[in-house]
Amino acid sequence: MRIALINPNTSTATTQQMVRIAAAHFRGDLQGLTAPFGAPLITTPDALDQAALAVMALLPDLSGFDGVVVSAFGDPGQAALAxxxxxxxxGIAEAAMxxxxxxxPRFAVVTTTSDLVARIDRRAIDLGHRTAYAGCWITPGDAAEVTADPDRLLTALHEAALVALADDPSIGALIIGGGPLAQAAVALAGMLSVPVVQPIPAAMRLVQSRIEDKDIRP
Known part of the structure; x- marks a missing residue:
């Protein structure tokens, strides 16, 4: 089984980090691909739209794979690629949700990108989670600055998660929303009173399940 993991951000270091995390949940051939243009960190709707175009630009590189993961939380380009x-x-948002x-019965997203809240809200609704989705809780500060410091990122996400759980006691699961937040998502697992969903592992499980289901269909 061969799977391509696409990083819609332009950071190759982030791609390598994502692949390391994904590889722990997959024993086959896993290849990371990085967006050929766009933003090193997607933080705005315009950057998300540009990322969708960058993902589609990778289409010629995707022959021979059994499945593809789009590893940015807005799932840019996922539908067109499909x-x-x-x-x-x-998409990692699709799988995590x-x-x-x-x-x-109720889940929330914790992330760093305040400008993408409306897009995440729309993604949850489009995927059929309107009543289950409790909303987004955002870390304070500039997303790029917070993400650049792993210790600060982990602390900020943990604090935002605690605020979410205090604000809405009905929340039974939390998603750490963002491909570049993958390492922090791993670290947060077990630190909170509810399950923490890590989007990249969730996407690896879902894409493998879909590949296997496709293979056994007559």
Missing amino acids: RSLPVPVT AEAHALA
Whole structure:
């Protein structure tokens, strides 16, 4: 089984980090691909739209794969790529929200990008989670600055998660929303009173399940 993991951000270091995390949940051939243009960190709707175009620009590099993961939380380009390929294409927001909803009747997203809240809200609704989705809680400060400091990022996400749980006691699962937040998501697992869904592992589980289901269909 061969899976391509696309980083819609332009940071190759982030791609390498994502692949390391994904590889722990997959024993086959995993290849990371980085957006050929766009932003090193997607923090605005315009950057998310540009990332969708960058993801589609990678289409010629995707032949021979059994599945594809789009590893940015807005799932940029996922739908268009899925229409263009004969294999499953899974977004990390899609997978994380499905897993969180399976774990609890209500879930929330904790992330760093305040300008993307409306897009995340829309993604949750479009994926059928309107009643289960409790909303987004955002870390304070500039997203790029916070993300650049791993210790500061972990502390900020932990504090925002605690605020979310205090604000809405009905929340039964939390998603750490963002491909570049993957390492922090791993570290936060077990630090909170509810399950923490890590989007990249969730996407790896979902895409493999879809590949296997496709293979056994007559």
